[in-house]
Amino acid sequence: MSAKDGGYFSRLVRKLTSDVDELDADEMSMRSGAEGAQRACDCRSGEEVTVMGRLRSVELCPTNEAATLEAELFDGTQGVTLIWLGRRRIPGIEPGRTIKVRGRMAERDGQKVLYNPYYELQSPVS
Template sequence: MADLRNIADVSTGAGQPLAGVEQCTSIADIPERGRVVTGGFVEYVRYAAATDAPEFVASIIDAPAGPGGRRAPAPRMLVVWHGQRRVPGVEQGVWIRVIGALSRQKRVPVMYDPNYEILASRRELTDRLTTKRQVDAHVKGKSPS
């Protein structure tokens, strides 16, 4: 894994240091199952229909797509909260860290009802240079859990 000396250089658009990055494992490197600390950018959220059982689903990726989109599939995982129609603070474009038990569903990593922490809101990630540093630190600066 990459050296974590430069983790102090990572900051939000507001210039605040971004804590919690060094504790995350890259989505590409997570094991088949077990307890995991990982995180990333929320690519999209999915709400359950009003007639269905409450369930809130978020898709997390290591890094957002650059201009022109992706040329290859990015490693992603699904995070599912049962019994929730919404999860406070979790929305598209937010960077979160999740802690919980990992399983696989159709070869896609899935984490059910994890603990979570918002590392940076969409508003804090408006500065492109800062976002690039965060993505680089998140993808390259992981330590195994």
């Protein structure tokens, strides 16, 4: 058995014994790296970043001043909250959708946040 076969066997055993969410996180992390995005866990507050991941949740957060649309993006390493100020809905921004976002990383209540990020909707993986 060659080293290549051992690698294949190891990957097969891992796929059979790993949690589905863990495998999905690994796949998302590898895909975002291949697309030139940074890992969310490596991003620091104040940096210009590009992150790619899947939207876990999207919700309208009405306030007295203005509504905001908030979404949780997960790239396989860590979550990032995306906040669009003054928006109630954005076509294509929905749970389960994969997007690439760019903006300046900030922190709110200890969580990573991107305010009004530039975004690109990604086509589904076949």
